[in-house]
Amino acid sequence: MSNLREIQSRINSVRDTMKITNAMYMIASSKLRKAKKSLKNTEPYFYTLQDAIAKVIKQIPEDISLIYFNGKPKAADEKKKGYIVITGDKGLAGAYNHNVMKIAEGELKKEGDPVFFLIGQVGRNYFETKGIPYDTAFQYTVQNPTIRRARVISGRILQMYREQKLDEVYIIYTRMIHSMECRAEMKKLLPLEKADFQEKEESGGLNRQTNYLPTPYDVFKNIIPNYITGFLYGTLVQAYSSEQNSRMLAMESATRNARDMLKSLSVTYNRVRQAAITQEITEVISGAKLLKRRKS
Amino acid sequence: MDTFALKIIAINKVFYEGNAKQLIFSAVDGLVGIMAHHEDAVIAVNVGEVKIQTAEDRWVIAISGAGHIQIDRNHVVMMVDTVEYPEEIDEQRALEAKERAEEQLRREQSLYEYAISKACLIRAIERLKIKKKYSAR
Incomplete structure (x- = not known):
């Protein structure tokens, strides 16, 4: 003995050690409360905008909406794919980072030459040790997501999309289903799917005579970046909440x-x-x- | 004066929800005012000042980011990325952002970076302008 x-x-x-884990638990839970609040605040914007787009796309001429919706007709293996991967800045959060990387790994095995945009230090470290190339100009943290950051990211992604450096953009992040369950998911960001913009039954659609000022093109040019920014902000907040939630549970x-x-x-x-x-x-x-x- | 239902939604909050008599905002090609029974339209919104005359004849003043507005049978929904009250604007921060953007514009950079810096500059200038206008009183 x-x-x-x-x-x-x-x-x-x-x-x-217990003192440290207990302190981290406390910190994570207070951050989670803040993150959950901002998550709730993004919801009205997101749903209203989705509904608004549904109304608008019915009336916008095809040639304007085409680039954001159907994408270029290209063979599947010729499409340049981009992936935005959101991980945490550090570990100590159970399987949170691992689940995201597992999806990214699966996409990596597929054909083609994908471009990876990494948000969060853990993902960057992972790609570096494995020697997988990624877009190094893309240096954003996941701490305290702001609209400004989402705007910069969406500006960059849309720019590359318009220049046809990217044909499809996916986002891999962790969604918070409810307070006890988070799930890593992959979502298609661009091109947009018309099926995602189903109008709510009661709204009844816009009047035929609706004017688009100054031009339908200008309106559309304003709506789409806004939607992408809102979407990105939403996912950043979701991921941040999930990270804090996972960390809280792990530390508990x-x-x-x-x-x-x-x-x-x-x-x-x-x-x-x-x-x-x-x-x-x-x-x-x-x-x-x-x-x-x-x-x- | 008749009123219309107005909703102003930013990414992180619902800024205004209720009836209003008048709404003035800056569109891509200049200021636009909306009153009750405006014809149905969808208008692109630029960064700039937003003025709301509420049903109680109070004027609410704010600064909005870019977005669009939908007018549908006397229901007006404005969707922009940010909305702030003048008193929420941090003058120091806006000033710093303006200087930063100007400095970046002076440096040589790609077309994309130029566009971003320019947008930042416009936002900062608009913020400062509105802050000055309403803090003087």
């Missing part, structure tokens, strides 16, 4: 494990101490007995 001091130092180190279970460990360690400690005491007493008694016997 190990000696007392070893167990004591083990107990101390576990206790220190780490703290729980540390507590269990402390319990069993302190039992061992007491046993070892008791054994040492018993041994000492036995030695004293047997020594005393020996002396007594010798006297008589």
Whole structure:
């Protein structure tokens, strides 16, 4: 059995680790609360805009909407694909990063020469150690997503899309289904699918005589980047919430494990101490007995 | 004066929801005013000042980002990326952003970067303008 001091130092180190995991749990839960609030705030914009696009695409001339919707008619293996991969900036969040990378890995195996846009330090490290090329000009963090950042990202993606450097853009991120479940998902960002913009039944569509000012093209040019920016902001917030949620759960279970460990360690400690005491007493008694016997 | 239902939604919040008598905003080709029973239209919105005359005759003033507005049978929905009150604008930050954008514009850069810097500059200038206009009172 190990000696007392070893167990004591083990107990101390576990206790220190537990303090850290507990603090991280606290931090993650307060960040999660903030993230959840901003997640809720993005919803009205997103749904209204989706509905608005549904109304507009019916009336916009085909040649304008075509580039954003159907994409160029090209053979499937000739299409240049881009992937936006959102991971965390650090680990310590259970399987959060792993699940995202697993999807990215699967896409990597497919034919073609995909371009990867990485958001988050973990993904960057992963690609670097594996020696997989990625777009290095794309340096954004995932901490505290802002609209400004989403706007810069969407501007860049749309630019490349319009210049036909990219034909299809996908986004791999983690969606928060409810507070206990997050799932890594891949979604198509561009070209847009007309099927995604189904009008709600009751809205009834726009009037035939609706004017587009100054031109339908200008209107459309304003709507699409806004939609992409809103979408990206939404996914960034989703991913950020999921990360905090995963970290919170991971740290909670780490703290729980540390507590269990402390319990069993302190039992061992007491046993070892008791054994040492018993041994000492036995030695004293047997020594005393020996002396007594010798006297008589 | 008749009113119309107005909703202004930004990416991160619902800015205004209720009845209004008048709405003035800057479109791509100049200022546009909307009153009740405006003809149905979809208009592209630029960065700039937004003025709302509420049903109680109060004027709400804000600055909006780019987006569009839909007018459909007296229901007006404005969708833009950001909306702020003048008092929410941080003058120092806007000034810094303006200087940063100007500096970037002076440097040689790609067409794409030029477009981004220019958009940043326009946003910063609009912010400062509106901040100045309404903090003087």
